[in-house]
Amino acid sequence: MRQLYLSLLPLLFFSCHQQNTNTKALQTRIDSLETKLAETYKPGFGDFMGILQTHHSKLWFAGQYENWKLADFEVHELMETIQDIQKFQSDRTETALLSMIIPPLDSISAAIQQKNAALFKTSYTSLTQACNTCHQAVEMEFNVVTIPEISPFTNQDFQVINQK
Ligand code: HEC
Known part of the structure; x- marks a missing residue:
């Protein structure tokens, strides 16, 4: 053994x-x-802001043309970008403040569902104010967001075409 x-x-x-x-x-x-x-590589806070800026602008023109399908799409792009910031920039203190743009986005969504151009306009103004309120809160008051006047996207048509 x-x-x-x-x-x-x-x-x-x-x-x-x-x-x-x-x-x-x-x-x-x-x-x-x-x-x-x-x-x-992961996009930085400023990269995500550039994406927000793009969709904020496109959303305005979609709303101006009462292109509700496109407006709805742009609101979703904004929401997705907010979720991406929350996911990829969770350790930045500013991220906790992001939720302040959700109520105006909800209001824009309601305007889109109701096809209500007047509500769209007031909600969009609130959204733009919320962007700036946050910039002031994080001492980025020199980044001023405005309602766009002319689309910088000359390769995109914001009007309703072939939609039923
Ligand atoms: C969490 C609060 C917050 C909210 C809400 C917010 N931002 Fe910002 N924004 C920031 C911070 C922080 C920066 C600076 C980013 C950096 O560190 O590079 C910034 C920077 C920017 C810049 C400058 C980036 C550049 O490259 O020129 C733009 C444009 C911008 N934001 C657009 C927007 C728009 C449009 C909205 C609303 C739809 C918005 N932001 C909402 C916090 C916020």
Whole structure:
């Protein structure tokens, strides 16, 4: 019996050694994945703001032309961008303030559902004010958002075409 135990000893050492090697290999892999993750590109707060600016502008022209399908699309793009900021910029203190633009966005959504151009206009004004209220709160008051006058997107038609 004792002999049997002794003959099993090398096997035990071997499997311990094997396990150590596996753990080391796994650790190396985790380390390299963590480095890759840390170096992965993610848009900054200012990049997301540029996206908000684009959809804020397009939303206005869609509303002006009473192109409610496009307006609805633009509101969703704004909401998605807000969710992306909350997801990818969760450690920025400013992110907690983002929710202040949700009530005016809800109001714009209601205007779109009702096809109510007057409500659209007042809600859009509130949205623009909310953008600026936040900029003031985060000491970015020099970034002033306005209701656009001319579309900078000369390659997009905001009018209703072929819609039933
Ligand atoms: C959380 C509060 C907050 C809200 C709400 C907010 N912003 Fe900003 N905005 C910021 C911050 C913070 C910056 C500076 C970003 C940076 O650090 O680069 C900024 C910067 C900007 C800039 C300058 C970026 C550039 O490249 O010129 C624009 C344009 C902008 N915001 C548009 C908007 C629009 C349009 C809205 C409303 C639909 C809005 N923002 C709502 C916080 C906010």
